[in-house]
Amino acid sequence: MLMLCMTLLAGKADAKALPxxxxxxxxxxxxxxxxxxxxxxxxxxxxxxxxxxxxxxxxANGRELRRGVIASGSDWFVNWADFPSLAVLDTGDWVSFWLQKSAADTYAYDIRVVRSSNGGGRWTAPVTPHLDATATEHGFVSMQPLSEGRVQMLWLDGRNSGSAGHGDDHASEGPMSLRSAVIDRRGRVLESQELDGRTCSCCQTDSAALGEEIHAVYRDRSKAEIRDISMVTRDAEGRWSRPRQLQKDNWQTSACPVNGPAIAASGEQLIVA
Incomplete structure (x- = not known):
């Protein structure tokens, strides 16, 4: 049984667990x-x-109104650290995704994105935001709504890693990268680009909107195996900044900690943990 801990916003912020x-x-x-x-x-x-x-x-009080199924399959990658989420767009559309195996290797899987325009009653055929068609890892997704029913997708991409496995020390792997794309209301994949060519292999990404900007955070990876937190920013015109390190922790490890950052926006401030 899942237990939800919700903070109710009607009056004081008291958290209560809901079975x-x-x-x-x-x-x-x-x-x-x-x-x-x-x-x-x-x-x-x-x-x-x-x-x-x-x-x-x-x-808003946690009372269930309805439930449904987004999708199902026998060839999915289901993992405690890399898992689906849902975004609500300015049009009211819902966008969600799951991870689907592309080959027999454990970490060979693709991102499959669907949309509902009626609150979960019907879902579109899935689209894939990455167009490389390699049997490698694609996951740790963050989504942010854009205008006109578009959604900004960010994920870790293994097309350059040359492997669909996670080695114990990661020394023999090629680099994972942080990539982005926009999916419009028609399901077209636009603005595909690489944002950082060398990132931690299996740490969660996160993103937040502040005004017309989108800020994405992730665990970076230097050639010296320093794995500190970096950020990239998308401006109002859709241009991405170069990666910038948030703080020099100098955390050196030759393994993936499966421990990425989180980001939230409040007023005119960003909070990163």
Missing amino acids: FDGGPGASTPSLAADPSRGIVLTWQTRNGNEAQLNYALMD
């Missing part, structure tokens, strides 16, 4: 706010080889 029956094998919960509908929870369930991505719509 939620996600079904057998429920895992990887993620929350998104829908200004016109309430709160959307996504999670995955497993039944043998079959995986399923689910959603539940709740009101």
Whole structure:
């Protein structure tokens, strides 16, 4: 059973735990706010080889209004650290994704993105934001809404790694990269580009919007195996900045800690942890 800890915004900010029956094998919960509908929870369930991505719509008090299935499949990559989420766009559309195996290797999987224009009742055919067609790792996704029903996708990309596996010391791997693309309302993949050519292999990314800018944070990786936190910024014209290190922690490790940063916007401030 999933337990939700929600902070209710009607008056004082008191957190309370809400029991939620996600079904057998429920895992990887993620929350998104829908200004016109309430709160959307996504999670995955497993039944043998079959995986399923689910959603539940709740009101501001955590009362469940309805639930449904986004997608299911027997060839998914289901993992505690790399998992789906949902974004609510300016049009009210929902966008979600799952990770689907592209080959037999453990870490060979693709990102599959779908959209619903009626609050989860119907979903489009999936599209893939990366166009390299390599049987390598693509995951650790962050999404941010853009204007006109577009969504900004960011992910870690293994097309240059030459491997679909994670070595114990990562020394023999080629570099993972941070890449971005925009998906429009018609499902077209636009503005594909590499933002950082050498990143940590399996650490979560995160992003936040501040005004018309999008700020993305991730764990970087130098040739000396320094894995500190970096940021890239997308301006109002859609141009991305060069990566900049947020703080020189000088954390040197030849292994992936599976521990990425988090970012949030509040007023005119960004908070990174």
